Amino acid sequence: MADPTQMSVFSLMKARLQMLGERQKVIAQNVANVSTPGYVPSDINQEAFSATLQRMAGHGSGAAGPSRTAMVATQAGHMAPPASGGGALMATKKSPDSETTLDGNAVVVEEQMMKIAETRMDFETMVGLYQKSLGLLRMASRAPGR
Amino acid sequence: MSSDLMSAMGAAATGLRAQTVRIRISAENLANADTTAATPGGDPYRRKAPVFRTFYDREIGANTVKVTGSREDKSPFQEKYDPSHPAADERGYVKTSNVSSLIEMADLREAQRAYEANLNVIESSRAMMLGVVALLKA
């Protein structure tokens, strides 16, 4: 009854927020490696993400969002993955910027900055919409006259 | 609490450090741009370049960067004809360092831009995290 975690619209918003958080991390990696020879920047695979959202929306309320893939130690000597489950959530793909330098680095700072601005705008919008949606839910539950 | 946004800030912090090292190396190059050899026919200051390497940091949870050291720029030295110079060789030529002030200044500007971009990542990630936490306040 009136549980946002069981409503598909809230699950969708949360999935988008998680995707944007991961996108921010991917872009941060690209920017940190702007001078690293041979580094090709990555980005979230938006087609794959849209497909995930469609699946979630299609399953109606309470559809489970994408779950974190657990990092598995491939050899006995490797350390266990962090308890907080830091596996990648969304599919990423290599996405070189418009210029590649002689040493193979394909990161262009300005293009990554554009992506940061886009991500931040999208994220803050989603947070605002989530806030509003909760507010609407609360409004609907108020008794008449109150 | 783990968070992609925190990982983003962690990665950007390593970027800041790496660009700082790059700037220091450039400054050292510029300071030695006009030097000549100490002995006749000897080699003057050889330009240094930072070596960047990427690696995954488990604690931060992202691909970070580190300047693992510097390498010497193998481009040839400039030669100037000046037989009276103490560092002149048997032909009368003096070798000067292979640092070009113009190139070094351009590199410094690029490093500055990269540094600011990393700062931008930290600031926007921070703002996004505050936005999420604000969901608890209304």
Add this chain to the structure above:
Amino acid sequence: MSDLGLSAVKAYGGVAQTLGGMAGGKESGGVSGPGFGDLLNTAVGSLSSAGNAAETAVTNAAMGRGDLVDVVTAVAAAEATMETVIAVRDEVIKAYQEIMRMPI
């Protein structure tokens, strides 16, 4: 069950049983739709599960586990659920009290 609503849930459980007995609940053929007892039971159930969800999320945060977005959305959602459920509970109780005041 969480400490959060333990005593409160016990009390509501008691009221729900009483209401269920008086309002006829599922057995009464004449009542269309759920009786007061069912309504209150559903409300109490949602309240305690929302409370549990919030407590789990906050515990994870305190232990340093979990993801920021997961924790915050879980707590915010639990808060909204609780507000809604409490409002419904209040209305059900008010309606019941009004009915009890009616002269037979």
